[in-house]
Amino acid sequence: MIELIREKNKKKVAEASAKIVLQEIKKKPNLILGLATGRTMAPFYKELVKRAKKEKISFANVKTFNLDEYAGIREKDKESLRYFMNKNFFSKVDLKKENINFLDGKARNFKKECLRYENKIKKSGGIDLQVLGIGRNGHIAFNEPGSSIKSKTRKVRLSEETRKVDFGSLKDAPEFALTTGISTILNSRKILLLTFGKEKKKAVQNSLHGKISSKVPASFLRRHKKVIFVVDEACYD
Numbered sequence: 001m002i003e004l005i006r007e008k009n010k011k012k013v014a015e016a017s018a019k020i021v022l023q024e025i026k027k028k029p030n031l032i033l034g035l036a037t038g039r040t041m042a043p044f045y046k047e048l049v050k051r052a053k054k055e056k057i058s059f060a061n062v063k064t065f066n067l068d069e070y071a072g073i074r075e076k077d078k079e080s081l082r083y084f085m086n087k088n089f090f091s092k093v094d095l096k097k098e099n100i101n102f103l104d105g106k107a108r109n110f111k112k113e114c115l116r117y118e119n120k121i122k123k124s125g126g127i128d129l130q131v132l133g134i135g136r137n138g139h140i141a142f143n144e145p146g147s148s149i150k151s152k153t154r155k156v157r158l159s160e161e162t163r164k165v166d167f168g169s170l171k172d173a174p175e176f177a178l179t180t181g182i183s184t185i186l187n188s189r190k191i192l193l194l195t196f197g198k199e200k201k202k203a204v205q206n207s208l209h210g211k212i213s214s215k216v217p218a219s220f221l222r223r224h225k226k227v228i229f230v231v232d233e234a235c236y237d
């Protein structure tokens with residue numbers, strides 16, 4: 001079941017989403033929180049940091065797991081998703097370093113690394129709340145169209161569309177990434193997908209009302225019991 005929350009604009013989407021996350025932390029201070037990257041997430045993290053400060057909510061007992069990372073890219077590289085997280089969120093809250101979990105894009109053995117990550121999520125007790133964005137082609141994390149509902153954490157080839165959108169040009173973009181799978185995401189107890197802008201309208205429509213199919217990976221979210229979509233008017237009218 002997907003609950004749809006429609007907000008006026010990008011700012012309101014960020015505010016409403018930050019509120020949902022903070023409510024969960026208030027209920028469970030040692031929340032296991034799944035996090036996402038992307039342009040959509042920048043205003044959301046900004047709002048989350050601001051509100052947490054204002055309401056004096058601490059992340060000291062929260063554990064985080066990010067969804068994905070580019071393969072072959074180091075944590076320190078500006079293109080890495082870890083870099084994005086450090087800059088937009090990790091450096092701004094009182095999360096403990098040992099409670100931050102990330103896929104290592106520079107791991108020697110990607111299979112082992114993906115298994116390690118999948119097991120670490122399980123050992124932690126599983127994700128309580130997974131935050132998600134959505135790609136223009138309906139991808140979630142780096143589960144591109146064609147991904148199976150049973151998929152787990154693995155190395156994937158990125159679509160040309162995703163590489164162009166994320167990096168501007170194909171020549172600068174990595175070809176592969178490590179990503180948690182659709183089944184990894186669906187194992188979360190609650191899922192919050194936030195998005196805005198007309199570029200995402202088709203993806204949102206197809207996810208909510210189209211056929212549930214691997215052609216639109218986000219449509220698999222309809223198989224989950226507790227999903228909230230927070231969208232703006234531009235991507236849902």
Ligand code: GLP
Binds near residue numbers: 038
């Ligand atoms: C990226 C990420 C996704 C993200 C999506 C949308 O490739 N792997 O986790 O949700 O694409 O990104 P953006 O928010 O920049 O539109």
